Amino acid sequence: MIQGTGSNVGKSLVVAGLCRLFANRGMRVRPFKPQNMSNNAAVTVDGGEIGRAQALQAMGCRVPPSVHMNPVLLKPETDTGAQVIVQGKRFGTMRAREYGKQKAELLPKVLESFEINASEADLVLVEGAGSPAEINLRAGDIANMGFAEAADLPVILCADIDRGGVIASVVGTHAVLDPDEQQRIKGFFVNRFRGDPSLFDDGMREIALRTGWRGLGVVPWFGNAAKLPAEDALGLSDGFGSGGFKIVVPVISRIANFDDLDPLRLEPRVTLELVQPGTPLPGDADLVLLPGSKSTIGDLAFFREQGWDIDLKAHHRRGGHILGVCGGYQMLGRTISDPEGIEGKPGTVEGLGYLDVETLLTSEKSTVPASGTHVASGADVTGYEIHIGRTEGPDCSRPMMQLAEGVPDGATSKDGRVAGTYMHGLFTGDGFRKAFLGGFGVVSDLAYDRDIDLILDDLATHLGAVLDIETLLHFAEQR
Structure with a gap:
């Protein structure tokens, strides 16, 4: 031992x-x-x-x-x-x-x-x-x-x-x-x-x-x-890389499954910036990524306390793109309802409103490996789900992923600049990451799993x- x-x-x-x-x-x-x-x-x-x-x-x-x-x-x-x-x-x-x-x-x-x-x-x-x-x-x-x-x-x-x-x-x-x-x-x-x-x-x-x-x-x-996955948030640094494509991640108080970011921080043509509480989201971001959360409603309030909701609105107004993963996806919707008080006091809170979806938190927890296809590029995707709640609404008719057996996952805004998914680990796959970054004109030749091995x-x-x-x-x- x-x-x-x-x-x-x-x-x-x-x-x-x-x-x-x-x-x-x-x-x-x-x-x-x-x-x-x-x-x-x-x-x-x-x-x-x-x-x-x-x-x-x-x-x-x-x-x-x-x-x-x-x-x-x-x-x-x-x-x-x-x-x-x-x-x-x-x-x-x-x-x-x-x-x-x-x-x-x-x-x-x-x-x-x-x-x-x-x-x-x-x-x-x-x-x-x-x-x-x-x-x-x-x-x-x-x-x-x-x-x-x-x-x-x-x-x-x-x-x-x-x-x-x-x-x-x-x-x-x-x-x-x-x-x-x-x-x-x-x-x-x-x-x-x-x-x-x-x-x-x-x-x-x-x-x-x-x-x-x-x-x-x-x-x-x-x-x-x-370069190896960190065990907890104490291992996270404020920034990685010096590439021309800038991805900004607000470090919420209960950030979860942040190893989603690991392949991105090793991309040589990407700058990944982790924004600490009390610091505004930078105005030169190409993509703002809202990560997973262990307490979505609490972290949504924390997000607003930092003034990040105002920064995100300015980013979106400038034509920037937004991606939400799991809890971050739930935050991007119109409302999050917690009638059973799973995360605290029962009730419904207003989301950030970038996706026309609503989330209902339930005690049932989904923890399953997942695979499918990225709808926008057709690239294969593998990862896993680990969340409570279900999300529904008009923007779900434009899913980000099409999972095995035809099950849709996530949502995309009408203009395509905002998307959300419940799938963690999606950036580990070289094919999807190459296609996703390629959609922004970024070339990826990283072989992530091979490099970690x-x-x-x-x-x-x-x-x-x-x-x-x-x-x-x-x-x-x-x-």
Whole structure:
């Protein structure tokens, strides 16, 4: 089990790289994360939800993603509450305090999924969440030491030197753990070192001396990590690329499935700008893309609070194009109705009004792989749906997609400058992305999946050159 000294220290990508490293050795490898918190979800082939990071790790293993790779997924809806997904399906919505009292009850399901993974693998690489040093959350823990203890796993600690204070973060973690938990951690490594790693030799010795843990290596900075899908919104930068075609994305408060943007940010002829709250939408945008949302009505209010509705109106008046994906599509309609109070107080709110459609939120959730054809270009499209609610109205007679078995998806305005779809992941397909950008006169020659696969191979080589892989395997074999 790879645990970290904190969130965003690089655990997810290290696990993805190790998955590919061992898969390249011919081993059957599976990733596992007992509990994840992210609105960046992926849909498995059987229609379940898992964290996007585990889908990337499955790609590292060269196996399809499974709900058993991430049995508990928390999808924040407010600052204090989240939707709880258990083994791929919606379990309920809980406030943080309520979940804290009930999470221990989910341990049998978590262990069941772990054993299913283990039955198919020579090696399971488990990723922790946050840090085991959060001892205030230790009671009923299923994410870090609580799970490691229940599954009797050896632990390796990952620390991030780029954020500073790395010696204190590792030694401090040791100081707050119980003696049996200190013994469970077998080794540590330091991640994201810039410069000559040998300059930290004394630091590694000092940590080993103060903790008794074995140093497994120093991982130099891996620049291409930025091209891999980020696990959460903390990994999003403000801008990518310097191409002539500018796509602007407002970063709403509950942005979801933002990996939709990943292929666009790698397009050399595209500039992708993520506009942070409090900043106006730039006036030189060619396309404004409204992303998915975990709380559409709340994010619509947030959108207006930033004044982005006024900016969007000016963009449209100048002849600009608008695309809404999932929650962004719902926002572009005339109204959003929530009679059951799924997202808060029951009622109906006015949408942005760029599409002549209305959305009704219902408790039924659609989580399915999807494929079809882009109506405007005829290009094949593959992706997935993950949403609540249904959208209907006159503009749906001009669907953006024609899905399998003739089912229409999305809507397009009469002038063709505004469109919406429920399909996530559509830009991953090279054919559709080439056709979509080609409609704006932009040439695309990016092979996205191939490039991501090559980066995973490079990451595996990068880790294999600096980490003590044989000792890590030795610890795993001792379980």
